[in-house]
Amino acid sequence: MSGPDQDWDEGDPERLYVITRGRSGLSERTVLDLVTLIVARAEAQPSMQPEHAAILRMCHSPLSVAEISAYLRLPMSATTVLIADLLADKRVEARAPVPKALLPDRALIEAVMHGLQRL
Amino acid sequence: MDFKGSDTIVGPRSEDVLPSSAATAVKVVIVGGFGVGKTTLVGAVSEIRPLTTEETMTQAGADVDDNAGVERKTATTVAMDFGRISINDELVLYLFGTPGQQRFWFLWNGLFEGALGAVVLVDTRRLEVSFDVIGRLEERGVPFVVAVNTFPESPSYPLDELRAALDLPDEVPIVGCDARRRESGRDVLMSLMRYLYSLTNPERP
Numbered sequence: 061m062s063g064p065d066q067d068w069d070e071g072d073p074e075r076l077y078v079i080t081r082g083r084s085g086l087s088e089r090t091v092l093d094l095v096t097l098i099v100a101r102a103e104a105q106p107s108m109q110p111e112h113a114a115i116l117r118m119c120h121s122p123l124s125v126a127e128i129s130a131y132l133r134l135p136m137s138a139t140t141v142l143i144a145d146l147l148a149d150k151r152v153e154a155r156a157p158v159p160k161a162l163l164p165d166r167a168l169i170e171a172v173m174h175g176l177q178r179l
Numbered sequence: 180m181d182f183k184g185s186d187t188i189v190g191p192r193s194e195d196v197l198p199s200s201a202a203t204a205v206k207v208v209i210v211g212g213f214g215v216g217k218t219t220l221v222g223a224v225s226e227i228r229p230l231t232t233e234e235t236m237t238q239a240g241a242d243v244d245d246n247a248g249v250e251r252k253t254a255t256t257v258a259m260d261f262g263r264i265s266i267n268d269e270l271v272l273y274l275f276g277t278p279g280q281q282r283f284w285f286l287w288n289g290l291f292e293g294a295l296g297a298v299v300l301v302d303t304r305r306l307e308v309s310f311d312v313i314g315r316l317e318e319r320g321v322p323f324v325v326a327v328n329t330f331p332e333s334p335s336y337p338l339d340e341l342r343a344a345l346d347l348p349d350e351v352p353i354v355g356c357d358a359r360r361r362e363s364g365r366d367v368l369m370s371l372m373r374y375l376y377s378l379t380n381p382e383r384p
Contacts, residue, residue, distance in 0.1 A: 094273070123190070155202055179264065
């Protein structure tokens with residue numbers, strides 16, 4: 061399993077600890093999925109933590125939590141902590157993915173097939 | 180000025196911005212071993228250049244010394260590449276390529292649970308990697324199709340033989356693909372969607 065065939069590498073936990081002020085994101089992660097779409101409802105302020113301001117700026121249009129994590133270059137768990145802060149302050153809106161209980165849905169699958177045909 | 184100021188954080192390029200009407204996102208997971216072509220497949224069909232999200236696994240080191248009160252921690256970062264396809268003005272499909280090792284799946288909460296389904300990408304040179312993946316998906320009740328990525332130097336087997344070798348149930352589709360080609364990647368996704376559609380039919384045997 062180890063050796064050169066790796067999809068992972070060693071990281072730097074201290075920097076993340078500072079950015080999230082030590083919070084792990086465990087409770088927030090139950091709400092925010094990789095594909096929850098986040099939309100800004102407020103402007104970035106100079107007094108904000110830089111990561112919060114960056115999220116508000118990049119979410120003028122809807123953006124998934126996964127994309128925000130990629131652009132911030134932060135792990136998902138740290139990213140969801142930051143987004144949860146903004147949600148609590150009502151500075152962003154979250155558009156949840158289709159609930160698991162509704163999957164697989166015929167109309168949804170049909171829509172996806174339609175979209176794929178145009179690729 | 181901060182070491183990492185917000186000015187250095189760059190969001191999506193203007194052409195990568197979703198319409199404000201985008202309301203719902205769904206996801207499909209591409210599972211496969213290292214080097215099987217997950218990112219290639221994602222990149223072939225994605226409207227954005229594939230992005231990478233990470234998760235960090237922090238583990239207490241094995242050499243914990245209670246007396247010293249110092250716990251050595253190691254952090255392992257696991258990366259997952261993903262892409263995006265806008266289905267219509269309101270619906271967006273995300274594709275996540277994830278390593279085959281199950282212990283990494285739990286890093287991303289709900290990666291499989293909320294997914295429409297999965298594509299198991301198979302390299303015939305390393306078929307054994309796929310056994311475990313297929314078993315785990317079956318256990319978790321995640322619907323999937325198998326896509327065999329044809330590398331020029333791969334031994335070529337009839338799909339029937341691969342089905343038998345992978346011990347795949349008859350109803351699970353298995354298709355060949357060239358992960359570098361957009362049409363081929365789209366066909367793989369279409370076969371997954373057709374399979375998912377068949378599963379929604381309440382009259383299926």
